Amino acid sequence: MRDEIRRLIAVLGVVVFLVPPGLAQNPQQPVRPPAPPQVSANQKGAIRAAVNLVEVDVAVTDRDGKLLKGLRQDQFSIAEDGKDQKISTFDYYDVERLEKADAVEAAPITIPIGSVAPPEEVRQQVRDRRMIVLFFDLTSLQPNDLTRSTLAAKQFLSKQMTSADLVGVVWFGNQLRVIADFTNDRDLLDRAVDALLPGKEAQLAALAAATSAGIDSAVTEETNAAFTVDDTEFNAFNTDRKLASLESLADLLRDIPGKKSVLQFASGITQTGEDNRSQLRATTDAANRANMSIYTVDSRGLLAEIPGGDASVGAAGGNAMYSGAAVFQQSGARQDSRETLAALASDTGGRSFFDLGDLGQAFRSVQSDTDGYYLLGYYSANAAHDGRWRTIHVKIMGVPGARIRYRQGYYAPKDFGVYTTEDRERQLEDAMRSETPVVELPIAVETAYFRLNNKQIFVPISAKLASSALQWAQKSGRRQVEFDFAAEVHDSQSGRIAGALRDTITVRLDSERYEEIQQNALVYQGGIILPPGNYKLKFLARENESGRIGTFEDDLRLPAVQPDRMQLSSVVLSSQLVEVQKSSEVQTKGFAPGAKLRELPLDVGGERIIPSVTRVFTNQQMLYIFFQAYVPEKTDLNQLRAGLEFFRNGARISQTPIVAPAQVDDQTGTASFRISLPLNTVAIGRYTVQAVVVEAGGAQAAFGRNYFALRPPLAPTARATPAVSGFGGN
Incomplete structure (x- = not known):
């Protein structure tokens, strides 16, 4: 059991420093991001304005x-939360006209789902088209239900699909997958539906349901099993994943103009009693922003269950069968799965479709709802970004007996200041999963690697942020800024998460100290333990006053052990050594308590070397070079010697005398070297x-090699701030 737990542990470290201004300069390597731009200390926050259509x-x-x-634009009126709004855009999509037009032989139309295309080009292609997505939730469909759904879909494609229809096929199993983009190619769509086969995902379709609200009588089951798994806790995450898949689909469809109709085939979404309402709200919000209407179909069809359950479940015990509690619970569980x-x-x-003997009715309803519709647009007079639900009411004047259908409202945009804890976590999660990096906060990151043993390598992660580019809050006469740091490391081949890091750092300074460090930088240090291999790192930093996020991505190549050869770690450059001690100015909250890393590879002789993120120094500083050597067995570590050579424009210009190791570890075969030299004589x-x-x-x-740049000093060097560190496992 202990070995299993150890495989799940990724050791991480947290260190925050305030470093001298000489380190916050442009990096030497072009592959690294530039240093944060210098911002005046008295510069105010930028004024931002947003207009939402x-x-x-x-x-x-x-x-x-x-x-x-x-109908004309002046015949419509729109009110939001009871207040009239001015209609700014007005258009009519006449799908029925295209259906009745004579069929013309033409090449099939394909609109990619999720790809970026010129909006006007796509708008012309989808003009007067009906866009339908067939969404199959394999995690909730039993094999019989999936077969029933695919047969109905194939019948729609062969008999009901019209020349105006563009249909896409998407399924959700262990991930969201687009099988067919929007197209009117029936053969392609038919093959896509045929590819849907029952798999292991169906095992998630029969998780236990919680007792319905309002029913207090306990209903027990005798299954003659020695142990019955309580999967209610797991099912909470299963429900979130189902809803999150719809949210992801809405994000893929957002940039395609016009109304999109999603036919979701599912066998209900099982309730646990503690469902994540935040995820349901986020899914609804994403769908409304994408102009996507969801038509839910209970693929179980017409349910006629036997009172008390059939042979697939055990008989209820006690007096439940006689009091009627078993039947009420059975009916309540079915309704809960449909709520x-x-x-x-x-x-x-x-619309939602339950107890259908013929699932084709759902397709006919979607087509009739989208035969033609008016698309109205307005700019909301309510400028508050509070995330509240806003009710929409549409009226038509001068048309007696008219019936109208439209969505009832939407969730307003939300500023970071009113985010809940769940909202903040979701923002980080979305930024981590997004393929487009968020670069609102300038950040520079440096990584290295040090071997702990033959199977574990410690990867320190250092991130630098210019303090003058941050928004500091003022509380009780002190300045305060809070950060969230998150990192994920994925295996380059499989894409699986190999390690993760998550911390919240709070820095509090008095007025004098705040003015002193305005020209300095904040440096965060964390670390992850990984096995040798090739990885992709994604690192996020969020400043929690404004909600701005900075992103850094890089490849990690951690060499495997070569038993018969000496190997070196990364060559770390620094201009600062600190004693590790606690400070009241910095507070760290780690979200991964567990195993402790007693001593960092960067700690030598009671001092910690602070890696330079940008590797830019001045000729008034001392340069510290740190690296480790790993030798084969039976090699005498005390016989190792190291020296430095300096090159400029491809030519060697100087070298240092050889030195003995500063520290050796015979158990791991590691020799640590720390060489220092003044830069006042270097050009x-x-x-x-x-x-x-x-x-x-x-x-x-x-x-091993590294690179650095030397420049004249810009300002006197400020004193270093004591570091705070805490190392826990994840």
């Missing part, structure tokens, strides 16, 4: 259900430093 699709019919066309489906449909302007410019380690009287040798 709200679009509402409105279907208008007469008493007999016939479409009413030709979320009904909420999704009603909140997005769609301004860019340099390559090469560390060379040899075995005196032996055959082992290795070298």
